[in-house]
Structures are given as C-alpha cells and as structure tokens.
Amino acid sequence: MNYIQSRVLPFSIDQPFSVTVEEIDAPRKDPMANPFSSASWLFPGLGCRYVGMGNDLIGQYEVANELIAVAESLVGYDLAEVCLTGSGRKHVPARQEAQVIYILDCAYAAVLSTHDCRPQIAAGHSLGSLAAAWACGAYDFTTGLQLVTHVEELMEELIDGQGLTMGVIIGLDDDAVRTQLAIHPEVYRANWNSPLQHVVAGPVAAVDNILASATAQGAKQAKRFPSERAMHTPYVNEVAARFRERLETVSWSEPQVPLADIHDASVLRTAAEIREFLGEFLAQPVHWQATIEALGQQSNHHFVEVGPGNLLSSMLPFIDRTAAICTASEILDQKAKR
Numbered sequence: 001m002n003y004i005q006s007r008v009l010p011f012s013i014d015q016p017f018s019v020t021v022e023e024i025d026a027p028r029k030d031p032m033a034n035p036f037s038s039a040s041w042l043f044p045g046l047g048c049r050y051v052g053m054g055n056d057l058i059g060q061y062e063v064a065n066e067l068i069a070v071a072e073s074l075v076g077y078d079l080a081e082v083c084l085t086g087s088g089r090k091h092v093p094a095r096q097e098a099q100v101i102y103i104l105d106c107a108y109a110a111v112l113s114t115h116d117c118r119p120q121i122a123a124g125h126s127l128g129s130l131a132a133a134w135a136c137g138a139y140d141f142t143t144g145l146q147l148v149t150h151v152e153e154l155m156e157e158l159i160d161g162q163g164l165t166m167g168v169i170i171g172l173d174d175d176a177v178r179t180q181l182a183i184h185p186e187v188y189r190a191n192w193n194s195p196l197q198h199v200v201a202g203p204v205a206a207v208d209n210i211l212a213s214a215t216a217q218g219a220k221q222a223k224r225f226p227s228e229r230a231m232h233t234p235y236v237n238e239v240a241a242r243f244r245e246r247l248e249t250v251s252w253s254e255p256q257v258p259l260a261d262i263h264d265a266s267v268l269r270t271a272a273e274i275r276e277f278l279g280e281f282l283a284q285p286v287h288w289q290a291t292i293e294a295l296g297q298q299s300n301h302h303f304v305e306v307g308p309g310n311l312l313s314s315m316l317p318f319i320d321r322t323a324a325i326c327t328a329s330e331i332l333d334q335k336a337k338r
Helices: 021-025 062-075 081-083 092-112 128-136 141-158 174-183 206-214 234-247 271-283 288-300 313-319 326-338
Strands: 038-043 118-124 164-170 188-194 197-202 221-224 302-305 324-327
Touching: 038 092, 038 128, 038 188, 038 288, 062 081, 062 092, 062 174, 081 092, 081 174, 092 141, 092 188, 092 326, 118 128, 118 288, 118 313, 128 141, 128 271, 141 234, 164 206, 174 188, 174 197, 174 206, 188 234, 188 288, 206 221, 234 271, 271 324, 288 313, 302 326
Parallel strands: 038 118, 038 302, 302 324
Antiparallel strands: 164 197, 164 221, 188 197
C-alpha cells in the first residue's frame, strides 16, 4: 500500500515521523481549550505493560491499525493477543514486551498527531527513548522497531543468565540510598526517578541485601524486579558498544522536534546528537527527575504520557507539583466525547 496516497496515515511508514514547521506555526482551532496540544511528550519503557494495554487503541483508529499491521508483519505475532488476552501480570518474553511497548507508544503518538496534538519536546524513560526518537523524526518506524529488537537480542546474548537484577526503593532519600550503595559498590543506581524513588541494579545477592536494608530503614517499598538485567549500569557496557555499531548503519534524518537526553537533561536537536545519546544511554543512569524538571521549562509544565497506562504520570506529582499531565488515553477519551 502507498501510505502517502491512502491519506490514512499522517506520515509514511518508511519515512521518519515528522511535524513540519508549517504545522507547528499553523493556528490552533482552540488552543486554550487544549493546553496539551503542544506539551512535552513522555514515552514509557519497560514496566508499563499490563493486560489490556492498548484496548482503547487497537482496532479503534485506522491510523493505529495501519501501524500495528506493519509491525505485526515484522515481529510475526498478533499484537492484540499479547496485549489484550490473559489476566494479572501475564508473563511475556522480554523481547516481546519491549517490542509491543515500542509499537503502542508509536501508535498512540500517531493517533494524537491526528487530533491537533504536537510535541514541544520528547523524552523516553529508558527504552521509551527509542519511540521518542521516532516521534522526533530521527528515523522511520520500522528502523525503530528493528533497533528495539536488536537491543533485546544483545541482552539475550550478553546479559541474561549472568546473575543480575534490578530493584526499586521508594520512600528513602538520596543520602540513604548513597549510604547503601557505598556498602555494596558492586550495585549501581540505575534510575533517579523522583526524590524518593530510586532503582538499583547489580548482582542478585547484593541487590537483595540493599533492598532488605532499605526495608529496615523504613522504605515504603523495596522490591526486586522480575529481571535478569542491570540496565543503565556498566554491566551492559558491551551491549551499548555493540548497539553503537548498529546505530552506524541507520539512515538518520534531522529531527523536527528536539529530544531530551535522560542522562544529563540536555536538549538534543540534531541527528548526530540523538545517535550519540542512543549509543550511550543503555549503560548510563536515567536521571528522570532532572529531565522532568528541565522539560517543564520547555513546555510550561504541560506533559502528555504517550503510551499505555499512567506509569510516568503517577511519578510526576512527586517531581513537579506545578505540572499538568494527561495520558494519551485521557486525551482520546475526551476527543471521543466531543
């Protein structure tokens, strides 16, 4: 199918997603009625999956259906079967989980783009950065899906089965976590999510010791993730190095929207900067709190979570009390009721 001639999609599957200068400068129908029409777009990564994710999207919008159909031809399974069937925290392979989150993140972005919603800047939490880079226009949809798959292939080859894991600590401040990490130098802080939420990663026994100590110190929650990986730490340096080689083969486009670097909260405005960031981010810690604080200055503290659920939305009030946030599902529900 010729996706441009069909006029179904606001972009071509085999071309980078983009918002043109003319679209950005075009007058909005009612900007005061939709303050989220130009906001910071936040793309969730691993951890946002749940049974029923995408139920308001899959089969509901032709623009999403077209995108999902292309993705299914590449991954070889039924997205609705993975996302909508089962109960509870249904287990799916890590590769499949990463793929479906990327696909849904992009599908939500595509649908939002048809509803007068445009990003001022984008950021992805962990692997959500690959969907965010697509939304910025750095590469085409299928390239992003191939990159997600390649990350998972590298993780399976180099990391899985090495006795690593990750865990979250909620309710302890920065100093308390630093003290624990000093006792267990083989464990790293992988994510600074909010002032009182931290993710640590490293060998299973050492992570378990830190989580137990955190509980004893009064943490509201300290639990291990069902993961065999220590993402965003030096343990995945080889993965990052091999991924950089893959990035050299990508056909890059200059982004139409800037991307936030989730390691140092800087603003990336060129394809070269985005490529460098993606080549490093797997082994670098995620400074999500600092990223959100910087993004607030870019978009008047308005945020849209572009993906399934509200994982990132639930963190935001603990970082920026002035922030206004809406999920993609909430925006689409409001549009449907008008």
